[in-house]
Amino acid sequence: MIHFRSDVAVLGAGLQGAGVALELARRGIETTLVERDALAMNRASLRNEGKIHLGLIYANDTTHETAFLQLRGALRFRAILAR
16 A cells, blocks of 8 residues: 555546646645556546537537537636646
8 A cells, every 4th residue: 555645635647637736736735646547648638538628519509608618617727737
């Protein structure tokens, strides 16, 4: 068994997990990022299902609200990804 001495453990080094871990560490919170794969972002974040999209799969939403919701959510990651 491996023991970590940190305040927070983030499970999964996909796009969201890696972003959350980096942001927490940037704020001075001791963080451990745990990933079962040898490489970060090598699973869901590498495949189409894990990529940020603009809601284009919601073709029945004629109001485009779903697309705008997805876009607003994706843009919130901009600052984290830029760092």
